[in-house]
Amino acid sequence: MEKVKCRRETVPLKQRMLGLKDAMELFAGKWKFSILLNLNEYGEMRFKDLLETTTGISPKVLSKELNDLEQNLMITRTVMNTKPVTVSYAITEYALHAEPVISALIDFGLTHRETIKRR
Amino acid sequence: MEKVKCRRETVPLKQRMLGLKDAMELFAGKWKFSILLNLNEYGEMRFKDLLETTTGISPKVLSKELNDLEQNLMITRTVMNTKPVTVSYAITEYALHAEPVISALIDFGLTHRETIKRR
DNA sequence: CGGCATCCACTTAGATACTG
DNA sequence: CAGTATCTAAGTGGATGCCG
Numbered sequence: 001m002e003k004v005k006c007r008r009e010t011v012p013l014k015q016r017m018l019g020l021k022d023a024m025e026l027f028a029g030k031w032k033f034s035i036l037l038n039l040n041e042y043g044e045m046r047f048k049d050l051l052e053t054t055t056g057i058s059p060k061v062l063s064k065e066l067n068d069l070e071q072n073l074m075i076t077r078t079v080m081n082t083k084p085v086t087v088s089y090a091i092t093e094y095a096l097h098a099e100p101v102i103s104a105l106i107d108f109g110l111t112h113r114e115t116i117k118r119r
Numbered sequence: 120m121e122k123v124k125c126r127r128e129t130v131p132l133k134q135r136m137l138g139l140k141d142a143m144e145l146f147a148g149k150w151k152f153s154i155l156l157n158l159n160e161y162g163e164m165r166f167k168d169l170l171e172t173t174t175g176i177s178p179k180v181l182s183k184e185l186n187d188l189e190q191n192l193m194i195t196r197t198v199m200n201t202k203p204v205t206v207s208y209a210i211t212e213y214a215l216h217a218e219p220v221i222s223a224l225i226d227f228g229l230t231h232r233e234t235i236k237r238r
Numbered sequence: 239c240g241g242c243a244t245c246c247a248c249t250t251a252g253a254t255a256c257t258g
Numbered sequence: 259c260a261g262t263a264t265c266t267a268a269g270t271g272g273a274t275g276c277c278g
Contacts, residue, residue, distance in 0.1 A: 019228030104223040109138030203239045
């Protein structure tokens with residue numbers, strides 16, 4: 001692990017740990033990334049759509065995950081004036097900030113998967 | 120979330136999700152980052168040392184965390200021929216691969232913490 | 239010293255059914 | 259359609275004690 005750069009080195013270790021903790025808590029669980037990647041790929045989606053594309057999730061869990069993501073400003077929730085009501089979810093501009101994290105995780109995860117496999 | 124780059128775009132979505140999953144599983148839990156950052160900062164450490172610097176952890180959990188990290192090649196475990204035995208843990212070269220992940224998480228986490236706080 | 243065994247508490251996830 | 263209610267199953271974490 002080499003010397004960290006930019007803002008990271010201006011911040012004490014304790015606080016960096018807080019940042020790590022926050023980020024990990026936000027993305028914890030089996031479904032958050034899947035939901036975000038789906039919303040990113042397909043644009044606006046309704047509850048039902050997400051229930052179908054997120055294979056294996058139950059409505060209760062999906063509901064909780066969506067709430068978490070909304071609380072953390074990663075997605076928006078829009079209730080449409082139709083009958084019966086439809087609700088539309090979309091990814092936010094703010095969620096773009098998470099792209100470096102996701103990229104780094106994918107890169108590391110794929111490399112690591114190969115490394116462990118051939119061990 | 121903008122277009123992904125390099126190897127990430129050569130890999131299908133399903134597989135990218137696997138990479139994400141692997142990486143998240145490796146780093147899940149409250150202690151892994153703390154242990155890695157400590158080992159990185161202090162070099163070789165014994166079980167007892169880690170038990171002290173990792174505030175709040177119990178021996179059972181520390182033991183499990185260390186095993187996980189060793190299985191994933193992030194640390195080495197060396198038994199010394201002393202009486203009574205001492206065991207020394209150290210971070211591996213391979214763990215350097217995780218640095219971009221950690222940096223990205225810290226950056227995002229710190230920014231996000233501020234964003235949420237002032238909401 | 240460096241753990242593992244045991245037990246318990248708590249949180250989370252899943253299945254299913256139901257409602258506005 | 260978009261969830262909530264309820265119940266149960268499972269995983270995880272902490273406390274404690276013991277042993278080589």
